[in-house]
Amino acid sequence: MSKTTQEPLKYDFKAIEAKWQQHWQETKSYKVNEDQGREKYYLLEMFPYPSGRIHMGHVRNYSIGDVIARYKRMRGFNVLHPMGWDAFGLPAENAALKHGVHPAQWTYENISYMREQLKAMGLSYDWDREIATCHPEYYRWEQQVFQQLLKKGLVYRKKTTVNWCDDCATVLAREQVIDGCCWRCDQQVVPKNMYGWFLKITDYADELLDDLDQLGGWPEKVVTMQRNWIGKSQGLACDFQVENEEEKITIFTTRPDTIYGVTFMSLAVEHPLVDTLIAGTEHEQPVRQFIEQTLVEKQRMAMDQEPEKHGVFTGRYCINPFNGDRVPIYVANFVLMEYGTGAVMAVPAHDQRDFEFARKYDLPVRPVVQPEEKLDNNSMEAAWEGDGILADSAEFSGLTSAEAKKAIIAHAEQKGFGKRHITYRLRDWGVSRQRYWGTPIPIIHCDACGAVPVPDDQLPVVLPGSQPPYGSHAPLHQQEAFYTVTCPKCGQAAKRETDTMDTFMESSWYFGRYTGPRADAPIDTEAAKYWLAVDQYIGGVEHAILHLLYARFFTKLLRDLGYLGIDEPFNNLLTQGMVIKDGAKMSKSKGNVVDPHDLITRYGADTVRLFSLFAAPPERDLEWNAQGVEGSFRFLNRVFRLMHSHSDCFAAFDGETGGAALIQVDELSQTDRQLHRKTHQTIQRVTDSIETNFHFNTAISGVMELVNQITAAAGDGAKQPVGQAVLREALQTVLILLFPMVPHFCQELWELTGHNDPLDHHRWPEHDPEAVKEDELTVVVQVNGKVRSRLQVAADIGEEDIKRKALGDERVTNFIGDKAVKKIIVVKGKLVNIVV
RNA sequence: GCCCGGAUGGCGGAACUGGUAGACGCAAGGGACUUAAAAUCCCUCGGUUCUUGUAACUGUGCGAGUUCGAUUCUCGCUCCGGGCACCA
Incomplete structure (x- = not known):
């Protein structure tokens, strides 16, 4: 045994950590290149927004990642482990206003500081691959991809009602609206009509949905969330002819089997046909009043509460093409223009909303899908929304719901007044933002030529004033020198697009850029072929829909543009839990923030890493x-x-x-x-x-x-x-x-x-x-399932021997007494259970 | 309302395909060392009861069930967290 008395050595973490960090940096220990002879492993943690300093969430995320990176290296893999900065975003502009620093300067200073903080944690990144999305050498490629998508018709401009946040003075995508409020500043979102650029994510809805099945390495929860978000519904699109009118009303339903139960029609207040229907009739005034009222109500109403169902009769009728019924047309406040066709065939017997509406306005309830216990229109207290056997449905009576759906769609298609139709909840992605600190959208608006893409050789369109000495950081529509240009096509005076891109664009493809961070193209296709897909991605579950859906979408876009050869970017996903303190998420307002910097100074990076790994498994919240x-x-x-x-x-x-x-x-x-x-x-x-x-x-x-x-x-x-x-x-x-x-x-x-x-x-x-191998083990002896004794036995003891030993044990015999032994169960190496 | 998770000592958390519940750590209590403190080391540590034992009973949110045996499987609840929310 060794026991030399020596001077008590202190664990001098400061000196040790500085020594090895310097060594790793100087020898570029974690620099990697493609090596066809070795198996690669691409490990990625979600890159941070450079807010100023790292927080506990980062510490946890990056500690987890670093363990995996180092482990895989020791396992012989060629490990790509990069880091960078999600550097565009509103806080930079807010800081600029508050402290009079240019957003670029603020951002780059934060990056420098945080880079040192990450280095002080001893994380094994290949720093030569570092990227910052606010750098023109990054976003120029995004602009180029944007042009290519435009050419393919996957980018378009339209005027729509958008979600507007007054505080941020910008448009928000639907995914960025949380409970009716801005995801970033929590302000109530208001509707506004304006032009904006859109990415046709709906063209990829089916693929985004189907490929979820490939994501076996993702938490089931995230997959489900995305599936619900895409929200695919199959059903029937069917025309109802308006009485005494050329027009038809097209409805969408997932329940064609209930079509004989239609007793009225509901239109959204924004439905384009409403005007025609009521013009010059006695109903015009009340309907207009109702619409106005509803629109005001909609704006005022917090999104988390459902208003009571209201409606108003238009005085007009349409014809149910299946049975020729005259169906009264209503305008109702609960019908959404944004989903389906903005018109709903109302079946009160089989839809709870329609049921409530019908009872309120005394409209007939006609059950046509019968469950085992027959429905009666007089005594019904709620709609029956389940399946059943069709009744009062002409030749379809007697079929099951499933059979009827098929038969009815086929009938409509054959007669030509309807067809099989699929609707998605997913909307196209509006990417225009009226901000300064983002990627400029590379378009020039010309009165003669329309929206003209900035030619490739003129890219990047650089943010004005973003290079030292820094200039104005006003939103681009206020910067005349920026937007006053000539049309690249006809040379006439034209106006540059002043919107910038949603910052989720940059994070949608950065994992690809890491594989060839200085490439003279958006993606280094050869390098990407070696490194992608990401083998393990790690980040917070709060990105389950937004970022992860966009990144999947971009992967498919870049594939279809010929840059990537993969369908899905992240083979395995680990969603780490939050770091909480005193049962609540750390936040300035709660005053429970722990600064990792102080901890590292006091205990060293290794201790902080160790604790954040030890205190809880990664997917669970970690109580600090x-x-x-x-x-x-x-x-x-x-x-x-x-x-x-x-x-x-x-x-x-x-x-x-x-x-x-x-x-x-x-x-x-x-x-x-x-x-x-x-x-x-x-x-x-x-x-x-x-x-x-x-x-x-x-x-x-x-x-x-x-x-x-x-x-x-x-x-x-x-x-x-x-x-x-x-x-x-x-x-x-x-x-x-x-x-x-x-x-x-x-x-x-x-x-x-x-x-x-x-x-x-x-x-x-x-x-x-x-x-x-153990040579001796403890075997538990139970009597009637209760532990009564433990025996030390040789590991290879036979079943009969162990039984005999158990039955001979004094404590066991005391419990058995004079009762008869009914049964003895032996689990090898574990236990004996004696049943009496 | 719908869809997912989760609930185990004072605390964070262990427990493989049903087989010793509470690993490891924290906190707490006791002791050693020290003039003292810190540091370190050792012991105890789910609850109750007593006859203080290699004791009995009880115990993994609640209530049933399956089983020789359930933290683990099934059914029905409660509470907490997350997502979606008039989606036709």
């Missing part, structure tokens, strides 16, 4: 606990002392092979055998934890157990001496297994224990199945 950090720090100190007090056991051996081959399992003493076994069990356990679900918390507790056992076996109070080879193997294993989590610490001790190779590429150990 200052005392827990202290505990992680203590653990590292304990390991530090342990290594130092046994450093001499490394001296006599060759550092590379470690002399593990000298260990012969059957020649080991009892103590040695136990420690050797524990060492290999720990290897197995840690490897399993990482491989199956990245549960680093259990991996770490496994190593802690090993450390505890080493201390018990080789510490001051040890009863039996422990062999040098076994001890050395155990100590080395601790360092190797812990390296991905606390890299500076382990590398330093690795060096101290006589090794000079970097742990970065040290082979990850395999457990020896022989070493892991």
Whole structure:
């Protein structure tokens, strides 16, 4: 046993971390290139918005990522692990207004500061691939892709009612409206009519939906959320002829089987036909009044409450093409113009909304789909929305709902008044923003030529004033020098587009840019072919719809433009939980923010990393606990002392092979055998934890157990001496297994224990199945399912022997008494249950 | 309302395909070392009861069920978190 009294060494994390960070930077340890001979692994964490300083969410996200990156490197993979900045966005403009700093300056300064913070965490990035989306060398390629999409008809301009946030003075995509409020500033969103640019994401709706099935490596929850967001419904689009009028009303329904139950028609207040229907009739006034009222109500009403159902009769009728019924046409406040056709065939017996409406305005309720318990229109208190057998539906009577749907659609198609139709909840993506700090949309508006794309050789359209010395950062529509141009086609005076792109555009393809960050094209196709798809993507679940849907969409766009050869960007997705404190999300307003910077200064990066990995599994929320950090720090100190007090056991051996081959399992003493076994069990356990679900918390507790056992076996109070080879193997294993989590610490001790190779590429150990085997185990003896005794037995004991032993146990016989044994269940190596 | 999660000691969390509930850590209590403190080390630690034991009973949100045996499977609830929300 080694016990040289030496000066007590302190775990000087500051010096250790500075030393290795400098070393990694100088030797570019994490720089990678395509290497066809090696298997690649692309690990990506969601890049941060450069808000000023890193927060706990970043620490957690990037700690998790770094463990995986380092682990995979030790597994022999060629690991791409890049970092960059999602650098466009409103906070830069707000900061500019508040502090009089140009958004570009503010952003680049934040990036510099945060880059140092990330380096201080010891994260193993290939910094040569760093990108910032606000840099013209990044967004120029986005502009080029925009032009190419325009050419393909996947980008278009239209005037629509948009969600407008007054505070941010910009349009929001529907995905960015949360509970009727702006996702960023929480202001109530108001409708506004204006022109904007749109990406035809709806063209890809089916593929985005179908390919969700390929995403086996994604959390089921995220897949479901996207599926619901796309919201595909299949049904029938059907024309109802308006009585005494040329016009038809087209409806969409997912329940063609209920079409014989139609008793009225509901139109959205914005429906274009309403005007024609009421013009010059006695109903014109009341209907107009109703529409006006409803529009005001809609604007005022918070989106989270449903207003009561109202409607008004237009005085007109349309004809149900199936049975020739005259159907009264109403305008109703609950019909949405944005979904389907803005017109709904109302079937009160089978739709709850229609039912409420019908009861209110005394309209007939006509059940046509009968469940097992027959519906009666007089006694019904709610609509029956389930399936059933058709009744009162002409030749379709008697069919099931499923059969009837098919038959009725076929009938409509044959007669030519309807057809099978699919509707999506997903809308096209409006990408225009009336802001300064974003990618300029590369278009010139000419009175003669229309919207003309800026020619390729004139790209990028650079944000005016964004280069030092910095100039104006007013929204572009206020910058005359910027928008006054001549038309590239005809040379006449023209106006440059002043909208910038939604910042979600930049983050939709950055993972591709990393594969060839300085390429003279949007994507380095060859490099992308090697590196993509991303093998593991890690980020917050708050991006489950927005970012992840857009990124999937862009992948398909870039594929169809010939840049990428993949359908899906992220093979595996890990959504990490939030970091919370005192049960609530950390936020300035709650005053419960913990600054990682202070912690790193006080305990070092390794301790902070260790705690954030240890406190909870990645997908769960992590409750921050200052005392827990202290505990992680203590653990590292304990390991530090342990290594130092046994450093001499490394001296006599060759550092590379470690002399593990000298260990012969059957020649080991009892103590040695136990420690050797524990060492290999720990290897197995840690490897399993990482491989199956990245549960680093259990991996770490496994190593802690090993450390505890080493201390018990080789510490001051040890009863039996422990062999040098076994001890050395155990100590080395601790360092190797812990390296991905606390890299500076382990590398330093690795060096101290006589090794000079970097742990970065040290082979990850395999457990020896022989070493892991227990030769004795504890078997539980139950009587009627209750634990009554425990037996120490040889691992290879036979079933009969163990039964006999169990029945002979004094505590067991006491419980059995004189009752007859009915049955004995033996689970090998685990337990015996005696049923009496 | 609909769709997903989740609920285990004082706390964070363990427990493989049904088989020893509470690993590991934190906190707490006791002790050693010290003039003292810090640091470190050792012991105890779900609850109740007593006869203080290798004790009994009880215990994984609640109530049933399946099973020799349920934190784990089934059914019905409660509460908490997330998503969607008049989607025809």
